[in-house]
Amino acid sequence: MTNEEIRNSIMTLIGPFNKKGIELTPETTFAVDLDLDSLTVMDLVAAIEDEFDIIIPLNLLPDLETIQQVTDAVEKIAKAS
């Protein structure tokens, strides 16, 4: 999967969590733009993990603020596993 394909697929997964219906870009942030609380973030992370059959350790999350950062992390983890 290319980086862009991964990103598109993550954006699809974000859909149900995008309550405010804002336009998603690689720079969209989870905490501020999407206004997700920590519990909702956990649910989204679980959905992304299941989609790519990977584990995203919780301790990585503080460094993942934007959709692109999550895309890059997923690409890296998927390649390593």
Place this chain on the structure above:
Amino acid sequence: MTADLFDKFQPTIDAYNSLPADASNPFTVKMDKVFSQTEAEIDGQRIILCGTNNYMGMTFDPDAMAAAHEAIDSFGTGTTGSRVLNGTYRGHRELEDELTDFFGMDHAMVFSTGYLANLGILSTLVGRDDYIIIDADSHASIYDACAMGQANVVRFRHNDAADLAKRLARLPDDAGKLVVVEGVYSMLGDEAPLKEIAEATKAGGAMLAVDEAHSMGFCGKTGAGVTQAMGLEDMVDFIIGTFSKSVGTVGGFCVSNHPKFEVLRLVCRPYMFTASLPPSVVASAKSAIHTLKYGDNLRGALWDNSRRLHSGLKDAGFKLGTEKAESPITAVCLPDAQLTAQFWSHLLAEGIYVNMAIPPATPQGLNLLRCSVCASHTSDQIDKIIAAFKTVAEKLNVDLSGTLRDAAAE
């Protein structure tokens, strides 16, 4: 210019201030007198306690109180030192022996609180390249242990053994793995499907730690928790617990059969770098644990009370955290924090104390009035608690399914 470090707490201050001003405050309640395990005085009013975690009523157990008096006379008020320096008295070792007997395990380590037991054991066991796999609804002390440790943290869906298995299968074969669950979850009082969890854990090549804080004393034939109730003693590697619930005092512990367990005393920082429990606490804990196993069986009384409260509130139409009484904890779910605070305050005016629990301390963003019963509650007290819930629901015009009947009612 000096930035005010307190600015980040403004949302919390605002949320706190938005609670109803006319109501008494659940976060500042003060017990002026404690008459017994089940009754106290608050603001001059005699109150039935239904939110103390004092499941087995051990806080006023005569033997435990006598042991505490004797210990304070013989050993003084405190140890003034760490377990690894001057803070291990004879009583600390005897208490650890009592725990190994109670749980039928080879080794026991006593900590100064249950929080420190989780923090210490979990953060020490898993290192940089290891994985700690926790239930999503884990207690704050388990999350804090993860934050303090160096390991990779993986979360699985609450009480979902299939989800645990799926996540374990994604982890490297050769990595160290520790699965952490609770026997009973403190907020909703739901029990873990421990057999399925243990099987998934072993199939995934992981060790298993079970926090029995809210199950010790009354789950299992001799009160050794959900592990014993389900006959899983051979599959559980570590049991972690507390003295501040069924044991009726304060402190924490971990028991295990692992042959190298004792090394933890030399590497576990929350064990080493804090003062040990005072002699009186140690003595009452030892006495209470002995009584829980060998004394009069109060477990039946506790389960009777638990079922009576649960079914009484359920029959009254309240929305509860569990379908049936899985533990002495019954959580009443209300629609929002405002109403929950109001309901709590009215219950207190009716002479009933329960715990108010609101997000972020609760799972699924639930607003809860958390009741926990005691083996020493009388049926009459339980009935008074149920009646008070009904009275307040009527007074506040709350639809018993948990929503306001009429938004203008207030």
